[in-house]
Amino acid sequence: MTITDIDVCDKIVANFETVIKTPKKNTSSIYYTGVDLGTACIVLAVMDENYQPVAGAYRYADVVRDGMVVDYIGAITIVKELKAELEVKLETELIYAAAAIPPGTDELDSGAIKNVVQGAGFYLTNILDEPTAANQVLQIQNGAVVDIGGGTTGISIIKNGEVVKIGDEATGGTHLTLVTAGAYGISVPEAEKYKRNQKNHAELIAVLKPVVEKIATIISSQIEGYAIDGLYLVGGTACLTGIESIIEEKTKIVTYKPFNPMFVTPLGIALSCTDKIL
Numbered sequence: 034m035t036i037t038d039i040d041v042c043d044k045i046v047a048n049f050e051t052v053i054k055t056p057k058k059n060t061s062s063i064y065y066t067g068v069d070l071g072t073a074c075i076v077l078a079v080m081d082e083n084y085q086p087v088a089g090a091y092r093y094a095d096v097v098r099d100g101m102v103v104d105y106i107g108a109i110t111i112v113k114e115l116k117a118e119l120e121v122k123l124e125t126e127l128i129y130a131a132a133a134i135p136p137g138t139d140e141l142d143s144g145a146i147k148n149v150v151q152g153a154g155f156y157l158t159n160i161l162d163e164p165t166a167a168n169q170v171l172q173i174q175n176g177a178v179v180d181i182g183g184g185t186t187g188i189s190i191i192k193n194g195e196v197v198k199i200g201d202e203a204t205g206g207t208h209l210t211l212v213t214a215g216a217y218g219i220s221v222p223e224a225e226k227y228k229r230n231q232k233n234h235a236e237l238i239a240v241l242k243p244v245v246e247k248i249a250t251i252i253s254s255q256i257e258g259y260a261i262d263g264l265y266l267v268g269g270t271a272c273l274t275g276i277e278s279i280i281e282e283k284t285k286i287v288t289y290k291p292f293n294p295m296f297v298t299p300l301g302i303a304l305s306c307t308d309k310i311l
């Protein structure tokens with residue numbers, strides 16, 4: 034992947050941010066929705082018939098832990114509400130959806146995610162693993178997708194455009210929140226809020242550097258033995274300003290961070306949605 038390609042990724046993410054604020058209605062005869070059920074956040078991304086973003090919505094929620102649906106009813110309720118919200122904005126019914134599962138999640142949980150999407154009133158048309166979804170947007174040929182989420186960091190190695198190895202290890206945003214709470218003497222929910230505010234990142238990054246270095250060490254051990262052209266950061270924790278420099282410095286591998294890494298996977302899921310019901 035070149036800088037030009039990351040530009041393509043950044044453009045689609047920027048378009049998505051625009052349509053979250055101002056949805057584009059009456060532009061399509063069919064709509065494709067991507068449903069991303071995360072540990073910290075549920076995101077719905079809607080594409081038109083040309084696979085361009087037309088609307089999106091997200092909500093912070095606590096219904097999934099490390100890729101497992103722990104609050105089934107809560108997950109269905111939120112997806113239903115976000116779907117309804119988008120249907121009002123687009124003045125249409127959203128019928129087709131795709132979803133993703135974290136790499137290595139067993140069939141049982143893919144069943145749970147399938148049931149959540151169907152329980153919210155969608156026809157499920159595709160279910161794929163998260164790095165494959167992210168790579169629909171990133172279009173990496175040789176490199177690693179590093180998904181730094183809430184509970185874990187997932188490393189997926191891509192060779193010739195295909196995921197050839199996956200790894201998922203504990204250490205992610207939750208650990209950064211705990212360190213923030215300890216360093217500032219504030220509660221965990223307060224620390225979570227503080228950490229998400231970009232205005233605090235310049236100061237926070239120094240406090241959080243040791244944990245980010247641990248994430249970098251995890252990345253290095255996961256990619257050992259593979260020729261990696263670049264690391265591509267996705268996931269909510271990758272939003273932390275400066276995280277890419279620490280990772281690049283420690284791993285010694287060129288590190289790309291898309292504009293708003295939190296939306297790469299949901300957009301890739303939406304790009305994988307079709308009108309063929311599973």
Ligand code: ATP
Pocket residue numbers: 070071072073074098099100135180181182183184185186205206207210225228229230231267268269270271272273295
């Ligand atoms: P997992 O991959 O562990 O299942 P997930 O898919 O829910 O989790 P994401 O939604 O990608 O994870 O990321 C959630 C994490 O991202 C949380 O720890 C949250 O605090 C962090 N996060 C979200 N926005 C920001 C931000 N602006 N700055 C720093 N961290 C952020």
